[in-house]
Amino acid sequence: MYSREQDLFKSYAAQKMSRRELIEKSLKLGIAAGTANFLLNSASTAAMAADFDWMKHKGKSVKLLLNKHPYADAMIANIDNFKAMTGVDVTYDIFPEDVYFDKVTAALSSKSSQYDAFMTGAYQTWQYGPAGWIADMNEYIGDPEKTNPNYNWDDVLPGLRASTAWSGVPGAELGGADSKQWCIPWGFELNNVAYNRKIFDKLGLAPPENMADMMEVAAKITKDAGGPYGIGVRGSRSWATIHPGFLSAYTNFGGKDLKQDGGKLRAAMDSAESKAFTAQWVKMIQDSGPKDWATYTWYQVGTDLGAGASGMIYDADILGYFMNGGDNKEAGNLAYASFKANPDAATPTSNVWIWSLAMSNFSKEKDAAWYFMQWASSADHGLFGARKMDFVNPVRGAVWKDQEFRDRIAQSYPGYIEQYEASAPDAKIYFTPQPLFSTLTTEWAAGLQKMVTKEVPVDEGLDQLAESVNRQLKSAGL
Amino acid sequence: MNHTSTAERIIRGLLLTLVLLFFLFPIFWIFLMSFQTNEDILRIPPSLFFTPTLENYVALISGRLSTVAGDLDIAFMRNLWNSVLLSSLSVGVALILGVPAAYAFARFKFRLGENIAFTLLSFRFAPPLLVLLPLSLYFSELGLSDTYLGLVWVYQLIALPLILWIVRGYFEDISPDIENAYRIDGHSWAKTFRKIAIPLARPGIAAASLLAFIFCWNNFVFALVLASADKQPVTVGALAFVTASGIQYGQVAAAIVLSVTPTLLLALYAQRYLVEGLSLGAVKG
Numbered sequence: 001m002y003s004r005e006q007d008l009f010k011s012y013a014a015q016k017m018s019r020r021e022l023i024e025k026s027l028k029l030g031i032a033a034g035t036a037n038f039l040l041n042s043a044s045t046a047a048m049a050a051d052f053d054w055m056k057h058k059g060k061s062v063k064l065l066l067n068k069h070p071y072a073d074a075m076i077a078n079i080d081n082f083k084a085m086t087g088v089d090v091t092y093d094i095f096p097e098d099v100y101f102d103k104v105t106a107a108l109s110s111k112s113s114q115y116d117a118f119m120t121g122a123y124q125t126w127q128y129g130p131a132g133w134i135a136d137m138n139e140y141i142g143d144p145e146k147t148n149p150n151y152n153w154d155d156v157l158p159g160l161r162a163s164t165a166w167s168g169v170p171g172a173e174l175g176g177a178d179s180k181q182w183c184i185p186w187g188f189e190l191n192n193v194a195y196n197r198k199i200f201d202k203l204g205l206a207p208p209e210n211m212a213d214m215m216e217v218a219a220k221i222t223k224d225a226g227g228p229y230g231i232g233v234r235g236s237r238s239w240a241t242i243h244p245g246f247l248s249a250y251t252n253f254g255g256k257d258l259k260q261d262g263g264k265l266r267a268a269m270d271s272a273e274s275k276a277f278t279a280q281w282v283k284m285i286q287d288s289g290p291k292d293w294a295t296y297t298w299y300q301v302g303t304d305l306g307a308g309a310s311g312m313i314y315d316a317d318i319l320g321y322f323m324n325g326g327d328n329k330e331a332g333n334l335a336y337a338s339f340k341a342n343p344d345a346a347t348p349t350s351n352v353w354i355w356s357l358a359m360s361n362f363s364k365e366k367d368a369a370w371y372f373m374q375w376a377s378s379a380d381h382g383l384f385g386a387r388k389m390d391f392v393n394p395v396r397g398a399v400w401k402d403q404e405f406r407d408r409i410a411q412s413y414p415g416y417i418e419q420y421e422a423s424a425p426d427a428k429i430y431f432t433p434q435p436l437f438s439t440l441t442t443e444w445a446a447g448l449q450k451m452v453t454k455e456v457p458v459d460e461g462l463d464q465l466a467e468s469v470n471r472q473l474k475s476a477g478l
Numbered sequence: 479m480n481h482t483s484t485a486e487r488i489i490r491g492l493l494l495t496l497v498l499l500f501f502l503f504p505i506f507w508i509f510l511m512s513f514q515t516n517e518d519i520l521r522i523p524p525s526l527f528f529t530p531t532l533e534n535y536v537a538l539i540s541g542r543l544s545t546v547a548g549d550l551d552i553a554f555m556r557n558l559w560n561s562v563l564l565s566s567l568s569v570g571v572a573l574i575l576g577v578p579a580a581y582a583f584a585r586f587k588f589r590l591g592e593n594i595a596f597t598l599l600s601f602r603f604a605p606p607l608l609v610l611l612p613l614s615l616y617f618s619e620l621g622l623s624d625t626y627l628g629l630v631w632v633y634q635l636i637a638l639p640l641i642l643w644i645v646r647g648y649f650e651d652i653s654p655d656i657e658n659a660y661r662i663d664g665h666s667w668a669k670t671f672r673k674i675a676i677p678l679a680r681p682g683i684a685a686a687s688l689l690a691f692i693f694c695w696n697n698f699v700f701a702l703v704l705a706s707a708d709k710q711p712v713t714v715g716a717l718a719f720v721t722a723s724g725i726q727y728g729q730v731a732a733a734i735v736l737s738v739t740p741t742l743l744l745a746l747y748a749q750r751y752l753v754e755g756l757s758l759g760a761v762k763g
Contacts, residue, residue, distance in 0.1 A: 069722045093707040096717035106703040110614040114623065114706075227522055299725050306724065307520035322723035327516050390723070 052148040057368040058087030064372070065107065065118035066092050067100040070322075071187040071355055072119065074385035075376055082375045088368050108133040113362045116369035120358045122164045123239075125182035126433045128358065130168045135359040136180035140370045151374050155396045159428040160185040164356055170434040170478045171258065171265050183356035184377045185395040187385075190350035190427040191248040192419045193339045194305060194320020195312035196330055199225050207312070207337035211249060211280055214314065214339070218288035221311035230288030232301040232313040237449060239441035240297065243351055243431070245314035246281060246448075249341035251349040251430040253277040257441075258432040258473075265434060265478045267466035269444065277341075279458045282451045294449050306330055314339060316353065317420065318392055321413060336415040338422035350427040354395070393420065436476055440469050511731035519727045534732035554733055556708065557715025562740065564701070564711055565694040567630045569687050572637035577683060580642045581675055584649035585657075598642055601635045606699045609635070614704055624706045632700050637690040644689070648682030649675060684751035688744060695741050712737040 066072040072094060079090055093115075095103050101124060107115055108128060120128065128134045140146050141153050153161070162175025164183045193207055193214075200207070203224055208214035218230025234241040247257075255277055256268040268274065285293050290304065302319045304310040306328030313320060317336060324334040340348040357373045359366060375381060379398040385391025386405040394400055400420075409416050431437060447465040450456045456464065482490075511519055513530040538554045582588075583595050613632065614623065622628030656678070657670045665673070676683070698713040716733045719726040 067722075068718060094718075095702075095707065095714075096720055097722065098717050098720055099702055099714065102699075103702060106611065106614060110611055110618065112614065112618050112623070114618070298722070299720060303520065303725055307517075307522065309520075309522055326724065328724070329517050329520065 051150065054086045054148075054371065057365075057371055060365050060368040061089040061091065062116045062365055062369050062372050063114060064090065064092040065104060065115040066094045067119045067355075068094050068096045069119070069355065070390035071385070074389035074391040075381070077389060078381055078384050082372065085375070086368075086371055088371060090372060108360065108362075111362050113360070113364050115360055116363035116365050117357055117359050117373055119186070120183055120356055122183065122185075122354045122356060122429060123243075123431065123437055125164065125356075125358060126166065126437050127435055129166065129180060129182040130435060133361055134182055135361050135363075135366060136182070137184055137359065137370075137373075138181045140359075140374075141181065146367060146370055148374055148378075151378065152398075155379060155398050156185055156377070157395055157397060157424070159424075159426075160188060160352070160354055160395050163352060163354060163429040166433045171260055171432055174429055174433055183358040184373055185354050185356050186377055187391055188352050188354040188393050188395055189316035189318045190352050190393070190420070190423050191244045191315060191339075192317050192320075192348075192350065192423055193312055193314055193337045194317065194323070194334055195337065196228070196305065196308060196310075196333055197335045197414075198330070198333045199228060199308075199311045200335075207335075208339065210339075210343040211253075211277070211284075211341040212343075214341075215280065215284045215287070218284060218311065222288040225311055228309055228311050229290055229304075230311050231284065232290060232296070232304050232310040233285065233293075233315065234298065234301055235285065235289070235293035235296040235445075235449065235452070237294070237442060237446050238297070239438050239445065241445035241448065242441050243353060244316055247351040247430055248349060249281070249314075249339075250274065250277055251351065252341040252345045254342075256432070257430075257444075258434070258469075265432065265473050267469035267473070269447075269469065270462050270466035275459050275462055278448070278451065278462060282448070282458055285452050286454075289452075293452065305334065308333075317416065321392060321416065322390070324413060332412075334413075336413065336419045338419040347426045348423045349430060350423040351430045352427050354429075434473075434478055436472060436478065440472060443468060508731045508734050511727060512735045514728055514731075516724075516726060516728055519731075531728075534726075534728040535736075537729055538732055538736060552715075552718055553708070554712070554715050554718070554736075557710055557712045558737060560701075560709055560715075561695055561711040561713070561737070563626065564629055564633060565691050567626070568633035568637045568694045569641075569691050571630060572634055572641045572690055573683070573687060575634070576638050576641035576686075577645055577676070577679075578671070580645035581649050581671055583642070584646045585654065595642070595646070599639050602639045604635075606635075610699065610703050617704060623704060624709060626709065629701055629705055629709065632704060633694050633697065635700075636693050636697060640690045640693060641683075641686045644686035645679060645682050648679045648686075652678045681751045684748055688748045688751070691744065692741055 066075075072092075076092075082088070083090060093103075100119075104118055104120065104124070105127075107118075108131075120134075125134060129136075141151075147153075161181075162179075164185055165175045165179035165181045166172065167176060167178040168180065169178075195207055199205075199221060203220060205217050205220065208217045214231065221228060221230040233245050253276070254273040255271065256274075258265045259268040260266075269278075290296055290300070290310065298316070298319060301310075301313050301315050302323050305313050305320065306323035306326075308330045320334055320336055323330070325331050338348055357376060359369050359373065363369050377395070379396050382391065382394050382396045382399040383402055383405070386394050386399050386402065387408065392409075394405070399405060406417060431441070444465060447461050451458050451461045510526070510528075512534055513532070514528050515531055515533070518525075518528045538552070541552055541555065579598075583591060617623040617628050620628075622631065652675065657674050660670050660674050661667070695711075696713060697711070701709060701711050702714050712733070716730065716737065719729045719733065
């Protein structure tokens with residue numbers, strides 16, 4: 001490589017010049033944009049390597065199990081830098097999300113040593129961790145022999161660090177005493193409103209500010225927009241129906257999934273707050289939701305917004321982000337707003353989904369795998385992904401402060417940064433961690449379906465649900 | 479003699495058209511979708527008129543998929559090849575093992591014969607997920623995880639019982655007198671099997687092979703759990719178009735068209751054998 005060009009990028013990586021100066025000097029040296037990106041990433045990688053023996057595991061190989069996701073794409077686009085810095089070879093299997101967790105569960109439950117590290121959601125670690133399938137990352141993060149001094153774990157947003165740590169005691173607070181760090185947050189989403197500006201402008205509407213407002217705005221869109229329905233939310237018989245908008249708003253009204261009762265867990269879905277909120281939610285779907293709501297997953301909610309079939313969604317902020325680009329009909333017409341369901345609540349309470357990296361306990365190359373994990377969750381890779389790819393939302397404070405990233409988002413995604421900043425301080429996992437999470441939350445979604453189809457009144461449906469949940473908790477000894 | 483009146487013929491024609499429309503319309507719609515962009519497909523209301531594009535097929539064949547999140551590498555053609563390889567090899571192995579076994583079960587009475595045949599059939603009853611986890615433990619011990627050999631072996635759970643039971647029924651329908659006559663001429667059992675039994679049972683064997691091929695082709699869960707991404711068949715590969723940043727409906731449709739084509743052609747070619755083979759094998763004289 002040419003030494004003058006290399007020196008230029010090294011100076012930038014060592015923070016001896018501003019980005020503007022770097023661009024100007026690059027132009028003078030006649031460096032093309034693609035080459036500049038490569039040199040910059042290489043220089044950042046070299047800066048990262050300065051104080052740490054990254055070559056310790058040279059010649060080893062790490063195999064990853066990945067979900068087909070923009071986060072994985074961003075990592076693959078940058079992986080050559082990791083290989084060059086460490087001499088560790090990285091191979092991976094990518095599976096689509098529909099079958100991804102079946103593959104993970106099969107690999108872990110059969111104690112397969114095939115994969116060293118894999119992508120997971122935080123909820124899934126409530127099953128994997130206590131079963132002994134994944135490693136406690138505290139053992140690595142706190143070990144200066146194994147962890148780069150510039151790693152700066154504390155830069156990872158505190159709510160996310162806590163949400164991915166758990167003691168394994170059912171019902172114990174996430175991130176509380178004796179917690180094990182079951183995974184490393186990688187990218188995450190919180191839940192707010194994304195809306196179609198064209199429809200809102202045409203009808204003279206403003207983004208909804210609370211639940212009553214949302215019901216009203218959604219009803220008006222359904223009535224007056226000439227085709228599109230008011231609001232897209234998930235409705236399939238899956239735990240994934242509960243965790244985005246529904247749980248965020250439910251929590252905002254003081255609702256809880258479970259409560260402690262004499263050292264045992266008990267259902268809290270039959271509380272007065274829960275019944276009042278659920279009645280509103282059910283009515284909103286009946287009046288202004290999609291016709292075949294009971295089949296709606298992430299994909300249908302997003303696709304309808306992108307195709308102009310819905311006026312707004314109350315779902316993951318990054319779902320609205322993705323729909324504002326590509327060949328979607330409404331690309332460029334979407335905007336974002338923070339949402340606080342309860343007008344009397346102090347702040348929004350957005351439940352979060354965190355794509356994280358976990359290490360298999362059956363891996364034969366744990367140390368090398370940790371090298372990969374700390375590189376993939378570093379600020380440098382986070383910056384690369386946030387500036388050049390769709391690695392949003394970043395999990396590190398340093399990336400959120402990056403002006404280039406903020407400018408890019410502010411330019412093409414109006415209101416996105418504002419909705420994030422309004423909701424982030426209280427964004428965390430609001431479920432009670434316990435190993436029956438998937439079964440009980442799926443039953444919750446099934447109950448919601450019955451209420452929306454008027455098979456059972458809301459109060460009665462929630463009483464039945466609580467009764468069934470209590471029975472299952474009891475039989476599992478929880 | 480034809481007693482059908484004109485009215486009856488018209489009603490029959492109408493009903494047949496309705497039934498055909500009902501069953502073929504989804505396939506026709508998918509075929510049309512495969513020539514449309516995502517934007518055309520998601521138009522409200524849907525329309526039969528659009529500017530056809532080959533870009534979905536180009537993306538599949540070239541292995542580059544353009545999505546909202548940028549370009550992605552896809553391995554659909556490799557998935558298609560894996561399906562062809564796994565299904566053909568599995569049916570081949572099942573034929574080599576199953577046809578002689580079917581003949582033995584049909585012609586000879588031996589101790590525990592029925593029990594063994596039933597045990598083989600019972601492989602079809604077991605839910606795949608029930609056997610998969612123990613299997614994956616054994617496979618990793620034996621070094622068969624993530625190998626074509628291992629997958630072909632597991633696919634025998636699908637193909638072998640099917641071939642054995644269908645072909646057995648067929649052998650039972652062929653009169654043993656022909657074989658006996660041939661044996662009286664001084665030929666061995668093995669030669670009788672090769673020269674008389676197999677040629678007579680050929681339609682049944684073809685039908686069973688075709689069915690076993692289709693069942694293997696449609697299998698999803700075995701390869702998903704037991705193999706890496708590079709050995710996945712088309713059933714798993716087609717899901718790659720459902721991404722976090724949206725569903726690529728056009729490419730899903732093109733993938734369906736491409737993946738249905740080999741089995742459809744095979745089924746059309748062997749349709750005669752399929753009907754004849756199945757009906758003859760199933761009815762006892």
